[in-house]
Amino acid sequence: MTPPAKPAGTSGGFGQVVSKVPSRFLPVIATFVVFVATFGVGSARYEGFASGQVMANLFIDNAFLIVLAVGMTFVILTGGIDLSVGSVVALSTMIAAAALQAGWPAWLVVIVVLAAGSGLGLAMGWVIHRFGVQPFIVTLAGMFLARGLCFVISVESVSIKNPTFRDLATGSIELPGGVTITYGVVIALVVVIAAMYVLHLTRFGRTVYAVGGSESSARLMGLSTTRVKIGVYVISGFCSALGGLLFSLYMLSGYSLHAVGMELDAIAAVVVGGSLLSGGVGFVIGSVVGVLVLGTIQTLISFEGTLSSWWTKIVIGALLLAFIALQRIIVRKT
Amino acid sequence: MTEPVVDMRGISVEFPGVKALQEVDFRLFPGEVHALMGENGAGKSTLIKALTGVHPLAAGEIRYAGESVSFGGPAQAQAAGISTVYQEVNLCVNLTVAENILLGREPRKFGRIDGKAMRARAAELLARIGLHIDPGSVLESHPIAVQQLVAIARAVAVDARVLVLDEPTSSLDADEVAELFRIIRVLRDEGVAVLFVSHFLEQVYEISDRMTVLRNGRLVGEYATATFSRIDLVSAMLGREMGVLEEIERRSGTPGDPLLVAEGLGRKGSVAPFDLEIRSGEVVGLAGLLGSGRTEVARLLFGADKADSGRVLVDGKPVHLRGPRSAIEVGVAFCSEDRKAEGVVADLTVRDNLILAMQAARGWARPVPRKLADELVAKYMEMLDIRPANPEAIVGNLSGGNQQKVLLARWLVTEPKLLILDEPTRGIDVGAKAQIQKLVADLATEGMAVLFISAELEEVVRIADRVVVMRDRQKVAELDGEVGVDDVMALIAGGGDVNEIEAVAS
Amino acid sequence: MKNRLLWPVLALVALLVLNVVVTPSFFSLRLQDGHLYGSVIDILRNGAPTLLIALGMTLVIATRGIDLSVGAVAAIAGAVTCTYIASGGDPWIGMGIALLLCAVLGLWNGFLVSVLGIQPIIATLVLMTAGRGIAMLITEGQIITVDSPTYREVGAGFLVLPIAILISLAVLGLVALVTRRTALGLLIESVGVNPSASRLAGVKSRTIIWTVYVFAAVCAGIAGLMISSNVSAADANSAGLWIEMDAILAVVIGGTSLAGGRYSLTGTLLGALIIQTLTTTVYTVGIAPEITLVFKAIVVIAVCLMQAPIRIRVRQGVPA
Incomplete structure (x- = not known):
């Protein structure tokens, strides 16, 4: 039974360096392939599809969704879920529009909106952590609360006439090649870069992954899991509020029925972007590409003309299924 | 002999209704491998958890490096130099090897994690235990054995003076065990005190210098491995409980086919x-x-x-x-050893638990007739003396013995x-x-x-x-x-x- | 059991008392042309689809699952039936086809969850997203109005009481009867409480889980018929929108834990009534109906916190 002791250094099967593409990158690569493929199909079929401006429009039309998906990625990485994001977007547009109408300065409005979103996130995170109620239920309540508060402010749509907001909304930045983008796109990209920095280069970010991988292990390792578990909901709330501000720039109005069901788009983008809903696996960049895939499908269907908009939903559903299946296969293999 | 690094005296730990440990003494010296032996319920893991501050002490004192200590939890114990590696690898398999080793104490530069320095530091620590794997690879891509060794690398990264290995070998094959033992010896020679729990006597005799045997929450004794025979060890672990058994009448007839x-x-x-x-x-x-x-x-x-x-x-x-x-x-019927996780359905009644297997065999559309169920429940409650004799009692509230009887009855009704x-x-x-x-x-x-x-x-x-x-x-x-x-x-x-x-x- | 239903009962009673205080005639009923009218009847009638879906959801949740797709399935049921009737078909056959299709969708969900082992929340998210698209595909994006007296009866008809109420109470009775008289209830709870013990006891959990998803989808289908029949139209976009959330809330308020295990149909009935009464109360008290959502959120959180054991371990366990 006793195996002969091996001399140190020649450590048999241990010494192998694994040098294949790690399977955790596969879903993200798949997302990217899907994006290139859909965009390629569009370019092949329609003249003018493969232009820089169509690409830029993808970002312009989905800037708010990118921000939401970034926040959602944090939550999903810990194994949670945030159903409140769509309603928080609506609430943010509503607060912004109402406050601007009341004559508040733009900078104050921005601060108030961001604080409100983060505060709601903090409250939800606290309840989830402190009372052990499922995130699903707590954020569902948050979704109702935020949507209800919109109606408390106003049932009608409130348009935004503040010059600062108008300037920000209509202002455009010209890139080389005659392509223009909005300030919203810049903000979204800044958020993406900040999120990548936080997730990959800070202790908080790595703890997010650790909690998603195994919360009990993370706690045994002495990591501050409480801070992370509550923190991700604050981040998601902040991103929802910021997404709401971008959305209010995009629509130039505040309305209680804005962004209905947008939480599903955000979740779909994250899943299509290769994150596991059970937590621990995923990348912000994947979620961004996920948003772009959803956006491209929408653009494709609008270019097609004869294809009706409901195909978008069916295709997104099919994509979700495909990525869930892909994840299952990868999980089984390892 | 030098001073013990860990000295536990008169340790008692109590859970509601159970005395898990009663006045146990335990000593651990620097530069030794000390095996903690005992069967299920002997109190091995309770003792480890008492040391690392997971369980509060009902009585006794823990001295660590000569000072009386009381840790608030594994994190505190680890900070003080007592690291634990558990049977199930308590790492995050979705992160890289380097991260798993250094998570929570990563080298940082201007507030951000310095990935390069981290990988270098991890490589150093891995080299110390002679493990040559890429620190940047994801932990999941390695077999359990390597993950176990990475856990040890993490444990010793804090300059641990005490390393607790709770059944580290249960899922390893012979080569992997040899590798683990080589590493344990390296650490021992550096003066680390290693507390080792294993059920494999071969391994215990190969690696340990001394051993402490527990049985039913009590200390049996502390022995030097070299002079303690296997037979003595087994009998110390299993003990002899005489007089418990009633005289069982066994026919000595010939068994059937x-x-x-x-x-x-x-x-x-x-x-x-x-x-x-x-x-x-x-x-x-x-x-x-x-x-x-x-x-x-x-x-x-x-x-x-x-x-x-x-x-x-x-x-x-x-x-x-x-x-x-x-x-x-x-x-064929099977009562699992893990009553709680694989036996009783705790939130359901005695009646429901009792007829579960029979019902499962019939499928949901053919319920066990109420009358038959009542008869069976009454019959087996009496036959096995299940208490309380209330078919509507929730099984989770019954004592362990009665839960076991319910489980037995569940199978007996299926004949x-x-x-x-x-x-x-x-x-x-x-x-x-x-x-x-x-x-x-x-x-x-x-x-x-x-x-x-x-x-x-x-x-x-x-x-x-x-x-x-x-x-x-x-x-x-x-x-x-x-x-x-x-x-x-x-x-x-x-x-x-x-x-x-x-x-x-x- | 009694303890679990205490808070929901108190909440419902409080709401009813509030209503009586504001409108003393709250409980009065009147018979007109053989039809019974009154605030209570309205509550029951408007709550009927939610109750139906919540019944299916109760069983799904009891097996540690969740079904997000019920709203979309309800929309599909309405879309199929109305499209069929609009093209000159018989309403009964149309409803039959719709419910059959719903059963197939339930099989699909059950397949993903029990055979492929995908987390229920993701598995049903697929159909939640794609389902509305399918409903719109069927109606070609139009709101299809139909003029069929027979079909109208389902959601708007009366048999002294509104037929919608009778249907959902009948389904409630049927579920209660089936789960108690057969062993379905026992096996569902057993799978939900302790899946591994159930496996060792020989329970076919795959069949059980499959069954509850099919049942939930059929319940959603019937609810979809009610919703669309009530307005004699199929609106693929907004029919049954967010009804899955209301249903889940009804189940949770009724004391069935999202973690699975023991369930209470009575609790679900109470939960559905609380949600509907709340909506009515807000209206009668004179608050803008849209603000109901705020109160809903408060009730959810309150009921959940009452039921949630505070995690003491988190405080005294490992220092954060």
Whole structure:
């Protein structure tokens, strides 16, 4: 039974360096392939599809969704879920529009909106952590609360006439090649870069992954899991509020029925972007590409003309299924 | 001898209704490998958790490096230099090797994690224990054994003075164990005190310098490995509980035809291929230490785990065991050792639990008629003396002994041909224990075949017609007729050539 | 059991008392042309689809699952039936086809969850997203109005009481009867409380889980018929929108834990009534109906916190 002791250094099967593409990158690569493929199909079929401006429009039309998906990625990485994001977007547009109408300065409005979103996130995170109620239920309540508060402010749509907001909304930045983008796109990209920095280069970010991988292990390792578990909901709330501000720039109005069901788009983008809903696996960049895939499908269907908009939903559903299946296969293999 | 780095005196730990540890003394010296030995419920993990501050002490004192300490939890203990590596790898498999080693204390530059420095530092730590893997690779891509070693690398990264290894070898193969031991020796020679828990006697004798044996929450003794024989160790661990058993009347009639025959049944990493024959009206005892493969044998026979070699015949016909249902269909029943997780359905009533297996076999559309259910429940509650005698009581509120009886009754109502009982008497009171033992004897007299697994050799030897002995995931012997506890103990202890012992025993 | 239903009962009673205080005639009923009218009847009638879906959801949740797709399935049921009737088909056959299709969708969900082992929340998210698209595909994006008296009866008809109420109470009775008289209830709870013990006891959990998803989808289908029949139209976009959330809330308020295990149909009935009464109360008290959502959120959190054991371990366990 006793195996002969091996001399140190020649450590048999241990010494192998694994040098294949790690399977955790596969879903993200798949997302990217899907994006290139859909965009390629569009370019092949329609003249003018493969232009820089169509690409830029993808970002312009989905800037708010990118921000939401970034926040959602944090939550999903810990194994949670945030159903409140769509309603928080609506609430943010509503607060912004109402406050601007009341004559508040733009900078104050921005601060108030961001604080409100983060505060709601903090409250939800606290309840989830402190009372052990499922995130699903707590954020569902948050979704109702935020949507209800919109109606408390106003049932009608409130348009935004503040010059600062108008300037920000209509202002455009010209890139080389005659392509223009909005300030919203810049903000979204800044958020993406900040999120990548936080997730990959800070202790908080790595703890997010650790909690998603195994919360009990993370706690045994002495990591501050409480801070992370509550923190991700604050981040998601902040991103929802910021997404709401971008959305209010995009629509130039505040309305209680804005962004209905947008939480599903955000979740779909994250899943299509290769994150596991059970937590621990995923990348912000994947979620961004996920948003772009959803956006491209929408653009494709609008270019097609004869294809009706409901195909978008069916295709997104099919994509979700495909990525869930892909994840299952990868999980089984390892 | 130098001063002990850990000195625990008169340690008692209590849980509601249970005294998990009673006045246990434990010493650990720098530069030694100290094995902590004991069966299920002996208090090994409770002692470790008392040391690392998971469980509060009811009495006693812990001195660490000469000072009286009381840690608030594993994190504090680790900060002080006591690192623990658990049986299930407590790392995050979705992160890289380097992150797993350094998470929470990553080198940082301007507030951000310095990935390059981190990988370099991790490589250094890995080199210290002689493990040559890419620190940037994801932990998941490595086998469990390597993950275990990474956990050790993390544990020693904090300049640990004490390293606690709680069953680190249970899922490793021989080469991997050798690698682990090499690393343990390196650390020992650096002056680290290693506390080692394992169920494999071979390993304990190979690696440890001293050992402490616990039984039922009490200290049996502290011994030097070199002068403590295997037989003595096994008897210290298992003990002798005399007088518990009522005189069991066993007919010495001839058992019936072979009911179940296993030929070369085995599962990689779980139990080596074995042959086994169980006859109707016979009680076969399965003896061995925890982790010897005794539970794995039972699970394979029931189809709870899938075998990857061999075959099973029931009544002479081969049976393909795809899962528990196919075993149940041919009349095999199995009570798991883990009552809570795999036995009772805690939130349901005694009645529901009792008829569950019967109901499952009938499918949901054919309910057990109320009258029949009432009769069965009444019959078995009386026969097994289940208390409280209330069919509507929630099983989770019953005592361990009564839960065990409910489980037994669940299978008895299905009138199985073979009943597999995995430690049915563990952790239950003396009265219930005697009742269950008597029941097993009666069932066999009535013609049922029983496979009886227990850590208590006295019990196995008294009840069984035949005793199968397991060691190191192998079937090592089968003893017929009048079996003595000493014979079985010698086999379990092993330590020599297997064939030689078999020759001695027969 | 009694304890679990205490808070929901108190909440419902409080709401009813509030209503009586504001409108003393709250409980009065009047018979007109053989039809019974009154505030209580309205509550029951408007709550009927939610109750139906919540019944299916109760069983799904009891097995540790969740079904997000019920709203979309309800929309599909309405879309199929109305499209069929609009093209000159018989309403009964149309409803039959719709419910059959719903059963197939339930099979699909059950397949993903029990055979492929995908987390229920993701598995049903697929159909939640794609389902509305399918409904719109069927109606070609139009709101299809139909003029069929027979079909109208389902959601708007009366048999002294509104037929919608009778249907959902009948389904409630049927579920209660089936789960109690057969062993379905026992096996569902057993799978939900302890899946591994159930497996070792020989329970076919795959069949059980499959059954509850099919049942939930059929319940959603019937609810979808009610919703669309009530307005004699199929609106693929907004029919049954967010009804899955209301249903889940009804189940949770009724004391069935999202972690699975023991369930209470009575609790679900209470939960559905609380949600509907709340909506009505907000209206009668004179608050803008849209603000109901705020109160809903408060009730959810309150009821959940009452039921949630505070995690003491988190405080005294490992220092954060």
